[in-house]
Amino acid sequence: MPLDTSLVRKQFKVIGTRVRRPDGIDKVTGRAKYGADAFAPGQLIGLVLRSPHAHARIKKIDISKAEKLQGVKAVITAADLPDLTGGDRGMRDILENCMARSKALYDGHAVAAVAAVDAHTAKQALKLIKIDYEVLPHVTDVDEALKPGAPLIHDDIFTDGIEPKPTKPSNFCKLAEYGHGDVEAGFKEADFVIEKSYKTEQTHQGYIEPHACLANVSPDGVAELWVTTQGPFVYRNHCAALLGLDANKLRVTASEIGGGFGGKTHVWAEPLALALSRKANRPVKLTMTRDEVFRATGPTSSASIDVKVGVKKDGTVTAAFAELRYQNGAFPFTWAEFGAMTAFACYDFKNVKTVSRDAVVNRPKCAAYRAPSAPIAAFAVESTMDMAAKAIGMDPIDFRIKNAAREGTKSSYGPVFGPIGIGPTLEAAKKHAHWNAPLGENQGRGMACGFWFNFGGQTCVDLNVTPDGSVTVALGTIDVGGSRASMALAVAEELGVAYEQVRCVVADTSSLGHNDMTDGSRGTFSSSMAAVDAARKAIHTMRERAAKIWEIPLDEVEWIDGQAKAVGEKHGNKAPLSIKEIAAQAANTGGPIAGHSEIVADGAGVSFATHICDAEVDPETGRTSIKRYTVIQDAGKAMHPSYVEGQYQGGAAQGIGWALNEEYIYGKDGRLQNAGFLDYRIPVCSDLPFIDTQILEIPNPNHPYGVRGVGETSIVPPLGAIGNAISNAAGVRLNHVPMSPPRVLKAIKDAR
Amino acid sequence: MSVKVSTTINGDAVDFVCQPDEPLLDVLRNRLGLTGAKEGCGTGDCGACSVILDGRLVCSCLVLGVEMEGKKLETVEGLADGPKLHPLQQQFIDGAALQCGICTPGFLIAAKALLDKNPDPSEEEIRFGLAGNLCRCTGYDKIVRAVQAAAKEMRGA
Amino acid sequence: MRYESPATTKDAVALLAKEKGQAFVLAGGTDLLVKMKAGMLEPDLVVDIKRIKGMKEIKKTASGFSIGAAVPCAALKENAALVKTWPGVVEGASLIGSKQVQGRCTMAGNLCNASPAADSVPGLVAAGAKVVIAGPRGTRKLAVEDVPAGVGRTVLKKGEFISAIELPKKPARSGDAYLRFIPRTEMDIAVVSAGVSLTLDAKGVITAARVALGAVAPTVLLVKEAAKAIIGSKLDDEAKARLTAAASAAARPIDDKRGTKEFRIDVAGVLARRAAELAYARAGGK
Structure with missing residues (x-):
């Protein structure tokens, strides 16, 4: 029975209500167990030794003294992690990122690890490991890395996307192009052509919980991993492959997760914990310090972008072009390409082209960060769009409405859009009280739009009806912000029972089929789709059981309001059977009642948002404060509006931090200078106003309830919205993010 | 050399042994099984390990365990009264003031310390009172609202 | 590492003077513990001065205020007379770190950490504050601005520690x-x-x-x-x-x-x- 994913427009009973989350009490009493909250009898403490150099050949590692220290049970280096990847470049890069092999590629790159009876001993052991480095020239800036003659990070990267493939290795790992029409011709038609170059600095997801795990490997190859992760199944697959374990013998249990935002989609130290445990034959607990999180996990790219927009006096954009150069950290990926795909996705342009250049540098391997790459591209595009609107004297919202993509638009990255929310969010912004409110001295208002693809992917849900008629649901997508509540709402809605009757848990990897990461705003979209599927299957089974109890044909049993009802005149005397009654008789009607769903959740609806921001700029210090902020975003259908609002507000806050202050600061020596929350400045409570939200619901036709992912898009517009607000407040156009006080003050002085 | 310490935690007499250089946070988490206080940074920059020490809000990562001799400590584990949640705890749940929840214990403790001294704080006082606690999920909006709601409830009670 | 919490200034001085290894004074610990965590410092001895009588007191004296070296900055704001007389000094001290840090940190520690960015120091210097230094040869007084010798360095000698900060009486207007x-x-x-x-x-x-x-x-x-x-x-x-x-x-x-x-x-x-x-x-x- 394949899942019918077509949208059912109906009055919801529980979907859309603001129920209490099932993990709430555990989380307010301190009982919820996160990555670092587990303990195993006999556990050791694992610590990692990291390179102090941005780029260095590892000539020799001497671990003999460390191994001899009393209390040390295992010391590992790359030699303990042989390359079993069989030519899979992606896996080999993951392995090399977990532990440096012949070269350390960035400040913080792991070079050895120890497990000892306690943290004190482990620390002493790290000091006893002697490494002979040959320090090599390094490069941390993307534009520098792309220049001929730049220090070469890898000698086996030959640019993808160039025909014929170059024969000389370089840091330029991929070239890609998107778009349609003829941009050169388009620019010729324009009354004004606006061109500007932009830079954005590297930022980190900044989740408050550092990476932590507890690994336990037995000599027979059976292993357990307790870990804070966005994807226990992917962690299992990767760890098993890297360590040569059978995936079925490695049971990964996801702890409660203290934030991820994309940063917990990759394995970092987990394979090391497993390797240490295997070598010591003892459980090993490994927790990163905050310093390690900043230096050695996966921040998002820094970038350099050129944008060109041609516009007619009537507001028509005749052509748009962008070249986007992103650094991927020390290992190749396609982050610039994501930027190229998203850059102009909000708009319906006749002639549009983007070119992306991805590069490797001596920085940590980049990972996803909430709509990865899109905020960077949107900053450049939305700033330029604002300048274009100013050039023709048009209101920035009207200008965007005129050029907005709509149903049927061929997007700048290829696909044709279905029903989408960019136009409606812009119309809502125009009507919003915020857009027309008065401003104070030194204040300016800006707005910007944002887009994210959203993702579905492999998903698996198990639903079981217990003998007392209540329902348990096992999910494979971890719950990072209340999704267990939303899944219980979906099941309750479908079954026609109360929310409280459904209990959701996140299953371990031995209890459920493979699930992709909780990323791409897919958790609620895809797992609710699978949960609906599982519930429908359970309903089918319960109808069968009722038919059996009543001894009538299945097609004369309907499921209405949480009960089996016999339909047709001849069954009018039969009292309906509730889940409780059907469950009570399960032993005599065919056994336990369950519903399973294994799907690829296709059809994730694309997501759009428009943000409005009021900024106040101190003209004497360049300090910007955000006075008012409004997020308007399409949710498709908000299953739990409070947590949808929470996603909108959280994404906006991260974007505000990125726009104003957050950045990785590297010294001339290639070392990270601000690997802590003191100098990597994420917004604090007193930095922000209340963040107003407006949820629009333009149903996703590919989901039974119309749901779209909502997690990521909210971080896309803030950089542009704030840049535009600063421009209106201070009369200066910032082209370098973060727009920190020294940069803003310098711009103000330069303009005088 | 380990040191023996006698102290009071959430009203209970507690004895423990720790190393002289061991932070209170490690003592709570690793020796006493009180894992409600979290280590987000270990340097006093995130507030996830907040506790109330002799009536003052502090980061337990910046206190040595040995300093606890004869002191009184309140942690998130002592916030509820048996099965009855503290108004702050209930308002955080009802107001969806937590997403991932890792910062929640620290926020609850900091908010309690704030309301103990100032039962009717303004929005600005709440924001500055909680500025030592980092949250990366919520944008603080619903946290501030939950503290406002709890303060109102507590004033009424 | 040894931890001592002497009951008298004399005992504290003796402990600090006698120690052959690295000895540090612990008041609020908000700098010391951070440096220990980062592995920048590995003390052999830490002398906690909070149990010494008077170290946590703010006294109004004939010549102004005397603030014990272990008074946490949060306590300064609670002293109405001090806030009224020297609001700028209290402002500076109230800006160090977070509420949590203010529950522990002290002005004396902020001064001895000798960061040029120390928040409580410019206010003290502007106010003309002095420090009382206890040491093996008795006590001496020094203007606050004369305590730091450079980034991370002070003029304090072995066995010495700041026991109090003195603020003068404030002239009219x-x-x-x-x-x-x-x-x-x-x-x-x-x-x-x-x-x-x-x-x-x-x-x-x-x-x-x-x-x-x-x-x-x-x-x-x-x-x-x-x-x-x-x-x-x-x-x-x-x-x-x-x-x-x-x-x-x-x-x-x-x-x-x-x-x-x-x-x-x-x-x-x-x-x-x-x-x-x-x-x-x-x-x-x-």
Whole structure:
């Protein structure tokens, strides 16, 4: 029975209500167990030794003294992690990122690890490991890395996307192009052509919980991993492959997760914990310090972008072009390409082209960060769009409405859009009280739009009806912000029972089929789709059981309001059977009642948002404060509006931090200078106003309830919205993010 | 050399042994099984390990365990009264003031310390009172609202 | 590492003087524990001074206030007389770290950590505060600005520690203020800071002033030229312009992760002027 994913427009009973989350009490009493909250009898403490150099050949590692220290049970280096990847470049890069092999590629790159009876001993052991480095020239800036003659990070990267493939290795790992029409011709038609170059600095997801795990490997190859992760199944697959374990013998249990935002989609130290445990034959607990999180996990790219927009006096954009150069950290990926795909996705342009250049540098391997790459591209595009609107004297919202993509638009990255929310969010912004409110001295208002693809992917849900008629649901997508509540709402809605009757848990990897990461705003979209599927299957089974109890044909049993009802005149005397009654008789009607769903959740609806921001700029210090902020975003259908609002507000806050202050600061020596929350400045409570939200619901036709992912898009517009607000407040156009006080003050002085 | 310490935690007499250089946070988490206080940074920059020490809000990562001799400590584990949640705890749940929840214990403790001294704080006082606690999920909006709601409830009670 | 919590100043001095390894005084610990965590320091001895009588007391004395070295900054704000007399000093101390950090950190520790960006120091320097130093040869007093010897270094000798900070009596028609620049609203280290204390005559003319700048040199600076720029004025626009220029001229900062040299020089002048305006208003000037 394949899942019918077509949208059912109906009055919801529980979907859309603001129920209490099932993990709430555990989380307010301190009982919820996160990555670092587990303990195993006999556990050791694992610590990692990291390179102090941005780029260095590892000539020799001497671990003999460390191994001899009393209390040390295992010391590992790359030699303990042989390359079993069989030519899979992606896996080999993951392995090399977990532990440096012949070269350390960035400040913080792991070079050895120890497990000892306690943290004190482990620390002493790290000091006893002697490494002979040959320090090599390094490069941390993307534009520098792309220049001929730049220090070469890898000698086996030959640019993808160039025909014929170059024969000389370089840091330029991929070239890609998107778009349609003829941009050169388009620019010729324009009354004004606006061109500007932009830079954005590297930022980190900044989740408050550092990476932590507890690994336990037995000599027979059976292993357990307790870990804070966005994807226990992917962690299992990767760890098993890297360590040569059978995936079925490695049971990964996801702890409660203290934030991820994309940063917990990759394995970092987990394979090391497993390797240490295997070598010591003892459980090993490994927790990163905050310093390690900043230096050695996966921040998002820094970038350099050129944008060109041609516009007619009537507001028509005749052509748009962008070249986007992103650094991927020390290992190749396609982050610039994501930027190229998203850059102009909000708009319906006749002639549009983007070119992306991805590069490797001596920085940590980049990972996803909430709509990865899109905020960077949107900053450049939305700033330029604002300048274009100013050039023709048009209101920035009207200008965007005129050029907005709509149903049927061929997007700048290829696909044709279905029903989408960019136009409606812009119309809502125009009507919003915020857009027309008065401003104070030194204040300016800006707005910007944002887009994210959203993702579905492999998903698996198990639903079981217990003998007392209540329902348990096992999910494979971890719950990072209340999704267990939303899944219980979906099941309750479908079954026609109360929310409280459904209990959701996140299953371990031995209890459920493979699930992709909780990323791409897919958790609620895809797992609710699978949960609906599982519930429908359970309903089918319960109808069968009722038919059996009543001894009538299945097609004369309907499921209405949480009960089996016999339909047709001849069954009018039969009292309906509730889940409780059907469950009570399960032993005599065919056994336990369950519903399973294994799907690829296709059809994730694309997501759009428009943000409005009021900024106040101190003209004497360049300090910007955000006075008012409004997020308007399409949710498709908000299953739990409070947590949808929470996603909108959280994404906006991260974007505000990125726009104003957050950045990785590297010294001339290639070392990270601000690997802590003191100098990597994420917004604090007193930095922000209340963040107003407006949820629009333009149903996703590919989901039974119309749901779209909502997690990521909210971080896309803030950089542009704030840049535009600063421009209106201070009369200066910032082209370098973060727009920190020294940069803003310098711009103000330069303009005088 | 380990040191023996006698102290009071959430009203209970507690004895423990720790190393002289061991932070209170490690003592709570690793020796006493009180894992409600979290280590987000270990340097006093995130507030996830907040506790109330002799009536003052502090980061337990910046206190040595040995300093606890004869002191009184309140942690998130002592916030509820048996099965009855503290108004702050209930308002955080009802107001969806937590997403991932890792910062929640620290926020609850900091908010309690704030309301103990100032039962009717303004929005600005709440924001500055909680500025030592980092949250990366919520944008603080619903946290501030939950503290406002709890303060109102507590004033009424 | 050994931990000691002596009951008397004499015992504390003896412990510190006798220790052959690395010995540190523990009051609030908000710098010491951070450095221990980072592996920058591995003390052999830590002497906790909080159990010494009087170390956690704020006393009103004949000559002003005496603030024990272990008084947490949060307690300063709770002392109404101190807040009324030296609001600028209390402002500076109340800006260190977070509420959590203020529950522990002390002005004496902030001074001994010897960071040029220490928030409580410019206010103390502007106020003309002194420190009482206990040591093997008895006690001595020193002006606050004379305590730091450079970044992370003080003039304290082995066995010595600061036992109290003394604030003078405030003359009539006086006011003080401290302002700092940080990119966020809380939790940052000062990028630039300024403390100003001034006294007016009955007509509102400034008769005495002290201007201190933070984070623009290896130690907090007492800028005499900046004081001169406003003495004899009613803080009119010309005096403010002179003050701004003098403060910027005195700043000799560096480029670092927290700010640029150019930015610090500009903002030093702005903050000195704004702090002077606040202090002038507090002194009753119009």
